[in-house]
Amino acid sequence: MSIFERYLTLWVAICIVLGIAAGHFVPGFFQGLGALEYAKVNMPMAMLIWLMIIPMLVRIDFMSLRQVGAYWRGIGVTVFINWAIKPFSMALLGWLFVGWLFRPLLPEMQIDSYIAGLIILAAAPCTAMVFVWSNLVKGEPHFTLSQVALNDAIMVIAFAPIVGLLLGLSAIVVPWDTLLLSVGLYIVVPVVAAQVCRRWLLATGGIDAMNRVLAVLQPISIAALLLTLVMLFGFQGEQIIAQPTIILLLAVPILIQVYFNAGMAYLLNRASGEQHCVAGPSALIGASNFFELAVAAAIALFGFNSGAALATVVGVLVEVPVMLSVVWIVNRSKEWYDNGAAVRRNTKSRAAE
Structure with a gap:
């Protein structure tokens, strides 16, 4: 894990x-940035997002989809959690906490926007940081x-x-447009x-050339993320100063959702007899979010000033400490996991083959 990833919070x-x-101190500067739009899309933000996302996606080899069948239990569990449980559980938690329990403590005009931000956050499964979490649990x-x-392939079709x-x-x-x-x-x-890149x-330099280019792009990607956050809080500053507890309140449903989905994925993998080296990253993929998207x-x-934008940024704020706690739980529970009846049975079956 790089220094940036370790201290993301x-x-x-x-x-x-x-x-x-x-x-x-310079509100006019941010107002000028916010006005640079085309078809309701802020162009400076679009450029920053591309700089963030593209280097991460260059690492993804879509030819690896041919290996899906080898890990069908873990794949099935994670797809189920990410697309059938996670967005809907977050919507439920958003309605429960933001729309009801915390409603008197939040700006009334932003309630729906906060819930929307939580839903958008949960509908985007993590892409880049997953490799870090998987490595920490000795994942396959x-x-x-x-x-x-x-x-990523499902996201193209299912996100909207x-x-x-x-x-x-x-x-x-x-x-919709x-x-x-x-x-x-x-x-x-x-x-x-x-993928073109x-x-x-x-084709031109092999894997070494790709790694050299990614080594150059990675700091640019990190800088783009940090600039994006500065822009967001430049627009959200007055609201946060007026009610700093907003961030803490929005973090509650995010925290519950992470532990709920990670726990469900972990238990379903154990019940199906999947190996721990697959169940660990499966649980982490099911819990984390593609917060850049x-x-x-x-x-x-x-818009920049919306509660939805702020809610997604709170997801960034809690990502690392929460996911590190899930990594700790997964690693500490390996012996318990391997003692599951289905896991022992499948382990014996694999050893006999």
């Missing part, structure tokens, strides 16, 4: 301070790669319908560009 906290301060690397590739459905159920008006444009800009374009690099989609749909 610290960098986010620093960006919060810088963004709020910049938004207070081929499973992790094939699962991430499959999630699921977000649209849940926002509709929340009685939030869905700007903007939502579909966001999918094209922040999923389809980066995936295509990344990957194939060109491999979520932030971009929330801004495109609801």
Whole structure:
């Protein structure tokens, strides 16, 4: 894990301070950035998102989808959690906590927007950081790669319908043209560009050339993420200063959702007899979020000043400490996991083959 990844929460906290301060002292600058839009898409933000996402997607080999069948139990569990449970459980938690329990403590005009941001966050399964979490639990690397590739392929098709459905159920008006444009800009374009870049690099210089280019792009990707956060908090600063407890309140449903989905994925893998080296990354993939995409989609749909944008950024703020706690639980429970009846039975079956 790099220094940036290890201390992501610290960098986010620093960006919060810088963004709020910049938004207070030079508000005209942020207003000018916010006005640079085309078809409801902020162009500076779009460029930053591409710089964030494309280097991550270059690492993904979609040919690894051929290996999906080798880990069908873990793949099945993770797909089920990511697309049948996670967005819907987050919507339920959003309605329960933000729409009801915490409602008197939050700005009334932003309630629906906060819920929308939580839904968008949960509808985007993690892509890049998953490799870090998988490595920390000694996960099967081929499973992790094939699962991430499959999630990205599903995301192209399923992200917009699921977000649209849940926002509709929340009685939030869905700007379908903007939502579909966001999918094209922040999923389809980066995936295509990344795969074209990957194939060109491999064809001209092999894996070493690709790794050298990624080593150069990685700091740029990190800088783009940090600049995006500064911009977000530059627009959100006044609201946060007025009610700093908003971040803590929005973190509650996110925390519950992470532990619920990670726990369910872990237990389902154990019940199916999957190996621990697959169950660990399966649980982590089922719990973490592609927050770069979520932030971009929330801004495109609801704007910089929206509660939706703030809710997705809270997801960034809690990502590392929460996921590290899940890593700790997975590692500490390995002996218990391996003693499961289905796991022992399948282990004996594999040894006999």
